[in-house]
Amino acid sequence: GEDVEQSLFLSVREGDSSVINCTYTDSSSTYLYWYKQEPGAGLQLLTYIFSNMDMKQDQRLTVLLNKKDKHLSLRIADTQTGDSAIYFCAERSDYKLSFGAGTTVTVRA
Amino acid sequence: KAGVTQTPRYLIKTRGQQVTLSCSPISGHRSVSWYQQTPGQGLQFLFEYFSETQRNKGNFPGRFSGRQFSNSRSEMNVSTLELGDSALYLCASSLARTAEQYFGPGTRLTVT
Numbered sequence: 001g002e003d004v005e006q007s008l009f010l011s012v013r014e015g016d017s018s019v020i021n022c023t024y025t026d027s028s029s030t031y032l033y034w035y036k037q038e039p040g041a042g043l044q045l046l047t048y049i050f051s052n053m054d055m056k057q058d059q060r061l062t063v064l065l066n067k068k069d070k071h072l073s074l075r076i077a078d079t080q081t082g083d084s085a086i087y088f089c090a091e092r093s094d095y096k097l098s099f100g101a102g103t104t105v106t107v108r109a
Numbered sequence: 110k111a112g113v114t115q116t117p118r119y120l121i122k123t124r125g126q127q128v129t130l131s132c133s134p135i136s137g138h139r140s141v142s143w144y145q146q147t148p149g150q151g152l153q154f155l156f157e158y159f160s161e162t163q164r165n166k167g168n169f170p171g172r173f174s175g176r177q178f179s180n181s182r183s184e185m186n187v188s189t190l191e192l193g194d195s196a197l198y199l200c201a202s203s204l205a206r207t208a209e210q211y212f213g214p215g216t217r218l219t220v221t
Contacts, residue, residue, distance in 0.1 A: 045211055097142075
């Protein structure tokens, strides 16, 4: 079955790094995703990683995947006020996405 | 390239009525999926369409249905609306069934 878990809240100072963690249970997942949702908006695809990779870097974003522990993390370097949002981790299996509950990131000055 | 568009953006309906929501995928994308987002249940998969056929369905009652047209546009229908159907309905499109999904802005449905 699919069950994605992530911590609910994260507060970070502007300019610091943010790390959002996620665990998943479906070992057959092929891709894992990070989406961002701002108030009143849909989901914005930030980045994704294939299950046979252990790291992916894309500008300020770094995704780490520990397949043995089924643990995924998203690091945002030099966090800005515009990064305040809800971040969702999702795993793909059987052609559909299963999402975590979302981590609300608050960036303080 | 234009993103995924959904219409209408906001909708208010009364219990017992039915509603139809529309989704236009990114040009060239052939797979369309629908998700329901509520504060209590989070994001839940409704169904997936590819080549005008429903390929996958989530755990929702038969009141929820959908279809996909030959131009890949999709509609979902909810009949006999209940208060619990109030939610943000999100549509996502992808180039192929295995490709990454891009979401539209959603339709906010309120049932009174």
